[in-house]
Amino acid sequence: MTNWFLRMPKKISTQPISESPFTDIANVGKSIHPLWDIPVYHGELWPAKQRRGHSLHQISYRACFKPALVKFFLERFSQPGDVIYDPFMGRGTTPLEAALNDRIPWGSDLNPLASHLVTPRLSPPRLEAISVRLKEIDLEGETPLQEDLLTFYHPDTLREISNLRSYLLAKERDHQLDTIDQWIRMVALNRLTGHSPGFFSVYTMPPNQAVSIKSQQKINDRRQQTPPYRNVSVLILKKSRQLLKDCNLEGDTKLNQAATQANFAIADATELSNFPNNSVNLVITSPPFLNIVDYATDNWLRCWFCDLDAHKLNVTTPAKLSNWEDFLSNVLAQLQRILKPGGRIAIEIGEVRKGTLKLEETVAPLGAPNGLRLEAIYINDQIFTKTAHCWGVANQKGGTNTNRIVIFQKEE
Template sequence: MVAIFTKMEEKNKAKICYSWSYMPKRWGHSLHPMCSYLAMFPPGVPRYFIEQFTEIGDVILDPFSGRGTAPLEACIAGRVGIGVDLNPLAYLLTSAKLSSPTLEKVLLRIEELRKEYVRPSLSDVPEEIEMLYDREITLPQLVYIKNKFKDWKNDISDVDRFILASLMGIMHGKFNKSGTSYLSISMPNTFSMSPNYVKKFIETNGLTKPRVDVFDQIRGKVLKLYKNNRPATKGYAYLDNAKNFSQISNEHIINKNIKMVFTSPPYLKVVNYGTFNWIRLWLLGEDIKLIDKNLKLDDNHSLTGYVDFMATIIQQCEEVLTDSGVACFVIGDVAKPGKEPLKLAEYVWEQVKERTNLNLFGIVEDHLPSKDKVTRIWGKTQGNATKIDRILVLYKGSKPDLKYSLRSKSVLKQYTY
């Protein structure tokens, strides 16, 4: 990855390799890989900006939190992380990471669930779910957990929430040479391809369902997640619409005490988060079509509609940020076949700068190899994905100072996992 503060380096076009460029691909706390998630950024990216612009005790908010990468990095760094997302799966993952219980409590609860287990009826299990899991052990245990935590959004302990979130990460995936830590037949990847695709994949490859114990597999997953110490601070997670995040009843938001907003808004072409997580969402008791409908920006996903949407988010950032507070938006370039890619971050700023009192600090250009983009799973049909993400950096009031030189490699180097 190579990054440029384009506005700050306009004269000499000097390229700067930021700290996250030097970190190993899987750098980060052991809680990060709890579950795969579409359109996620590496943890080193938000951590770089957190270290550059904030101090211990400051509050960092992500209104599109996804699997909770930015707010988790905030908590690990001794800040207070707040995550907001309208996707129930994202909310579950973020809330579990930001209020993780002790390992001892989680392991004890897993054994309690094992002892309390009573085989449930499988009569309501959809055919597309039945084709994935062993019917004697694995599927009944999954249905038992599904029934046990059916009211998880309203009534669940931190311990049970962490167990349920950990289960999301092993619902399905691809086997490796040493076997599987997943519960399903060997899947093409960790995202849910369509039921028809999966059915043909099973038939073509002659796959058989592995007979695995759900409680054993959750225990193994949890032990991996707790490889590192728990985050230094706890955070907050909300199942809410990002368009209204400034109205959330949180003391830091109400008191306009947010030092940084760090987020990756949905791209111009919105990913169907429900469709690509239909297996996990079945266990959570969620309506997949409703989720995809709720997460769309507008009916046409037009450029004008996207700019208006971003203007709303930026205006809310202005509302909640402290003086010298910073808002960072990770926005990928978009392209149509045969046309020059649109530098969407720059375009958004040019269109919204008259509609906000926030100021431009700079735009970071982040070159990401296409093999590392999540959209690689669609191969040639990946559409508008490009190799470049840009990070639009705005600030409120007094211009903040950088704590480290732009050319410093030490921002993240002091942290090891």
């Protein structure tokens, strides 16, 4: 496959936009791509105050994108009632934002934790119901502790976590997990490890991507720390209160309605046989970027909590650009089949290798051989805020500094 980016001018010049599709956003530049004769829009497409989105989004997941990105493309390329799909849904930013905007949420991911994270947020329970349920679960009973986990947890905290885990696994085995249990599991998964007293663990970094026991021991030695007691119920309730802050009757009704039409699966994005032909209006997605993130290793503790084998997560993180191109091409072929005629794909890829490799230049030529018309490229310049650091992406150093989105359309 040709590496088009090698033939690109180093910088795409931007001029003030004339016929603007951005009546709501100031200072967006537009240029015409020198190779593909398509518009390239460039600017701060979703300003800082829009980025946070609805409180239900506020769980962390490695390399998740902002709800504002999803909303930007939902508003431009879909209508209420449309089916919106993400084959790499992660924490479920796309399906949740779709549901909050009267669209039908579909999603899949190879990581089985993804649906544990998104499904309960489409049916948010009342805070009182969560509190009552937590009181009903015996978190303090004697139970065998997995000793190595004491590197992260105070013995009493580990006892509470282990009892909660056993309760949830038993209910799951008996097909008795209800929406409140699923909510508690989702919040617990997000409190397992982190850097503040809001998490169950002693200080660790970054949040929600547990380091190995050995690395945590090193962190403990360096910081001369031993895990302090953290009350599991109190922290689950505290995080639930935060997540439910923007919920109200009208919004919950909308979400419940969307939940009845939701379609979530554990699936490899190159084999989406459980999603029918010509069924999706819009895909908004962000694939794994080369070998930046090792999802299987990052998720080992979350997998332990849900009794999943992290090593069985055959999550694709191709290290070589040519392998990544082949992978993306196979994904686009699947998406073309699933899209309705005229439907679109907004595919977000970041800057990798310190900005020297612009993956949109690799992705753009992959559309045509897969029956997709290349329509536009959007480049969002992101001014990092404190929360953007939570995944170890240091401001302007390494990692992803801009969002780069390629738009394809399936021919009518």
